[in-house]
Amino acid sequence: MKKILILGGGFAGIEAAISLQKNRQFEVTVVSDRDYLFLYPISIWIPTHKKTFEQAKISLLKLQRKHRFNLSIDTIQKIDSQKQMVFGDHQNYSYDYLIVALGAHKMKPQGHEHTLSICGNPEGSMAIGKQLDELLSKGNGKIAMGFGGNPSDKSAVRGGPAFELIFNVHHYLKEKKLRENFELTFFAPMEQPGAKMGPSSLKMLDKMFNQYNIQTRIGKKIVGFAPNQIQFEDQSTLNADLIMFIPGATGHAALKDSDLPLSEANFIQIDDTCLVKGTKNVYAIGDTAAIEGPDWRAKQGHLAEAMAKIAAFNIIETEKGSSKRKGYQKHLSIICVMDTGKGAAFILRNYTKAIIIPLPIVGHWMKLGWGKYARWSKLKLIPRLPGM
Ligand SMILES: Cc1cc2nc3c(=O)[nH]c(=O)nc-3n(C[C@H](O)[C@H](O)[C@H](O)COP(=O)(O)OP(=O)(O)OC[C@H]3O[C@@H](n4cnc5c(N)ncnc54)[C@H](O)[C@@H]3O)c2cc1C
Numbered sequence: 096m097k098k099i100l101i102l103g104g105g106f107a108g109i110e111a112a113i114s115l116q117k118n119r120q121f122e123v124t125v126v127s128d129r130d131y132l133f134l135y136p137i138s139i140w141i142p143t144h145k146k147t148f149e150q151a152k153i154s155l156l157k158l159q160r161k162h163r164f165n166l167s168i169d170t171i172q173k174i175d176s177q178k179q180m181v182f183g184d185h186q187n188y189s190y191d192y193l194i195v196a197l198g199a200h201k202m203k204p205q206g207h208e209h210t211l212s213i214c215g216n217p218e219g220s221m222a223i224g225k226q227l228d229e230l231l232s233k234g235n236g237k238i239a240m241g242f243g244g245n246p247s248d249k250s251a252v253r254g255g256p257a258f259e260l261i262f263n264v265h266h267y268l269k270e271k272k273l274r275e276n277f278e279l280t281f282f283a284p285m286e287q288p289g290a291k292m293g294p295s296s297l298k299m300l301d302k303m304f305n306q307y308n309i310q311t312r313i314g315k316k317i318v319g320f321a322p323n324q325i326q327f328e329d330q331s332t333l334n335a336d337l338i339m340f341i342p343g344a345t346g347h348a349a350l351k352d353s354d355l356p357l358s359e360a361n362f363i364q365i366d367d368t369c370l371v372k373g374t375k376n377v378y379a380i381g382d383t384a385a386i387e388g389p390d391w392r393a394k395q396g397h398l399a400e401a402m403a404k405i406a407a408f409n410i411i412e413t414e415k416g417s418s419k420r421k422g423y424q425k426h427l428s429i430i431c432v433m434d435t436g437k438g439a440a441f442i443l444r445n446y447t448k449a450i451i452i453p454l455p456i457v458g459h460w461m462k463l464g465w466g467k468y469a470r471w472s473k474l475k476l477i478p479r480l481p482g483m
Contacts, residue, residue, distance in 0.1 A: 107381025110403035205319030245343030266436030293449025367422035
């Protein structure tokens with residue numbers, strides 16, 4: 096049996112393991128430094144206690160039992176594709192095919208330790224909740240939330256969760272009848288944060304900031320952070336008791352000591368079939384890969400899963416000796432249900448359209464429903480819907 100080694104137990108890695116195990120023709124091993132898959136999209140509700148940390152986790156052990164892949168909880172330090180070896184803290188791994196799905200790391204702007212992030216370690220969501228609770232017991236305060244980009248890669252920016260979180264915090268404070276005691280500010284260095292989602296989304300975001308009385312500091316380069324302070328290039332500052340910041344993404348640190356080809360922003364260079372350039376048996380999928388395409392391209396969970404299925408398909412076809420291949424480029428799109436605390440907006444951007452459909456009330460329940468669907472379908476408790 097050929098050995099397929101999958102690095103990472105997130106959306107991409109687990110989807111690849113599930114797709115490959117359907118075939119029962121390989122020995123599939125997933126290596127992850129966490130013993131759970133984290134449902135990032137629903138973690139935006141952890142700080143406001145709409146979801147618990149446990150509810151955003153799916154045990155890898157349970158997934159392993161359902162889909163019967165091998166599981167190793169270990170931290171990968173280095174990949175040597177020439178020797179077909181991967182080096183972990185606990186053991187080293189050989190393989191016939193390697194699928195790298197390690198996700199991305201974040202840039203570290205000066206003073207980043209004075210900020211909290213909803214897009215870093217999963218535990219970050221609880222730290223934000225704790226600080227929010229402390230401010231609530233004090234009864235007033237200033238909260239600033241924002242995101243930055245990576246100048247070397249347009250796809251390495253994640254702004255959606257910053258919008259979702261600040262809108263949710265607004266509603267949470269309203270529910271507690273404390274909204275008027277708090278100053279909420281959204282900040283980002285780009286002139287048009289959220290522009291990727293299309294012009295109508297920008298208008299909607301503007302409208303919501305006004306409607307919810309959220310101040311904005313946009314279009315000013317961020318030079319760094321100090322305790323309770325954001326510092327901008329024009330020497331202005333923004334003081335806040337709680338700073339939530341999502342830095343631009345960059346390649347995973349373990350890739351620096353590895354021999355895979357990297358982009359300027361340190362993501363793994365792949366071709367359309369997700370095969371790592373210059374290799375015959377190494378695939379990179381999800382946030383860890385350098386995604387090529389239009390300026391609005393984005394690293395998203397649905398793309399990570401599509402790439403996983405594509406890599407699995409291409410490995411299976413290679414083993415059959417067939418020349419059939421699938422590619423990820425045609426799957427490039429932004430699809431998201433952006434939660435606003437009470438409702439949501441359905442956003443779709445692809446090669447031909449950029450649409451936004453407001454979904455008051457029902458959109459919020461749709462996103463909550465997706466969280467349950469993701470858990471139950473991955474655990475084979477309900478069937479998968481086609482394309483999801
Ligand atoms: C708050 C938030 C909200 C989001 N909302 C949406 C949304 O609504 N819709 C959408 O499509 N996308 C959304 N995304 C993006 C989506 O979550 C990511 O694109 C997706 O998680 C990428 O999957 P991945 O498997 O490539 O990476 P990850 O999910 O980051 O998984 C990486 C895996 O690798 C493991 N790992 C890391 N380092 C090591 C190591 N050294 N050794 C071993 N294992 C390691 C990790 O434990 C993890 O299991 C959101 C992201 C965030 C943060």
